[in-house]
Amino acid sequence: MATTTPDPAAVDSQTLTLVQAVREGLYTEMKRDDDVLILGEDVGDNDGVFRATEGLVDEFGSDRVMDTPLAESAIIGTSIGMAVRGFRPVPELQFMGFVYPAFDQLVNHAARFRTRSRGRFTCPLTVRVPYGGGIRAPEHHSESTEAFFAHQPGLKVVVPSTPYDAKGLLASAIEDPDPVVFLEPKLIYRSFKREVPDERYTVPIGEANVLREGSDVAVFTWGAMVRPTLEAAETLAEDGIDCHVVDVRSIYPLDEETIVDAFKRTGRGVVVHEAPQTGGMAAELTSTIQEEAVLYQKAPIKRITGYDTPFPLYALEDYYLPSAARIEHGIRETVEF
Incomplete structure (x- = not known):
């Protein structure tokens, strides 16, 4: 259909x-x-x-x-x-x-x-x-x-x-x-x-969604991390840092065109996900950007993720998950590089 x-x-x-x-x-x-x-x-x-x-x-x-x-x-x-x-x-x-x-x-x-x-x-x-x-x-x-x-x-x-x-x-x-x-x-x-x-509709598999237009740094995320990422972007906007936020939403196949175009317009990239860092999807996005847009790069691409440990019990759960504050700090480091 x-x-x-x-x-x-x-x-x-x-x-x-x-x-x-x-x-x-x-x-x-x-x-x-x-x-x-x-x-x-x-x-x-x-x-x-x-x-x-x-x-x-x-x-x-x-x-x-x-x-x-x-x-x-x-x-x-x-x-x-x-x-x-x-x-x-x-x-x-x-x-x-x-x-x-x-x-x-x-x-x-x-x-x-x-x-x-x-x-x-x-x-x-x-x-x-x-x-x-x-x-x-x-x-x-x-x-x-x-x-x-x-x-x-x-x-x-x-x-x-x-x-x-x-x-x-x-x-x-x-x-x-x-x-x-x-x-x-x-x-x-x-x-x-x-x-x-109420009516039936489809959202295409393989298409990312640009949630916020910006010119200073492209931030890629998905799932539950979208909300703290947008919160961090709004806080940073008060200090004049303009974030371009992309909800990847299709992990595979990736919307490489939207991802690469977002990086080209800013020259800086941050990837946020709650999975552990090593071998996570942030590495795949980073590699894709490096292959397709390295000449546009102004700073290292930063990964803001969960940690390389089994998921912790209650007392450390909030520390493990990327928070709006941790995302904001990581974006600032990238912009100020």
Whole structure:
């Protein structure tokens, strides 16, 4: 279907949180296409661990909203079989730290069906994964390992940062012929509300979103880190530092054109993510910029990230995650280099 991006102010809309927008997106796609199925632990009668599937089993029945055993490998393996046979399954894995038992299924099977079958089969699978820290949960419930999946050819990886993007990106993921890992930053599940159109629309996979125009430094981020980054940008503006903020939102494929153009217009770059620094997506963005725009560079590109440790328990959680203050400090260092 053609991509559409309606103006929320121009159509009927609702004011929704991000998790409500996910639920609305699931409802819209299930209503539109009988081949869209949901499966996972507690997604039916209990409405999902974060209530993202609230009421869907009552609307569509247990044949399309299926509770499963606590077995992530089986959930994804079953979903792959469904996808190859023509369904469009949307499995939910409750937390990112629970993905790893299904990692083999995703990278060795889902990601390879198109090439393994020489195009005879596709795998239209959307794996929903609440991810990231900040909710005072144990380490396996708070991880941010998007780089694992972005490294595997055949998988697409997207992260919404607003309710509008959540519904639109989910529609794009479900209609995509290939597997998509759909990461939902649970820190902002219920942090704020925005207008979301009632009608179906899509937000394209592979397109970043410029949130703030600026001329001094380009700042790239995604997910829950968008809000503290924008907060830091507003504070810096009071001191005359003009930040150009880009929500990457599509981790793979990257929107290299928007990323490189943003760097060229400023000559300085900062990447913010909550995942550990080593091997994180900030390194991939930095390398892309170096290859495509090194002659525009005025300062080293800075990474403001989580630390190279397992995700900490409650007392250090706020210290681990990039805060607006830490982001502001890093941007200042880059501009003043």
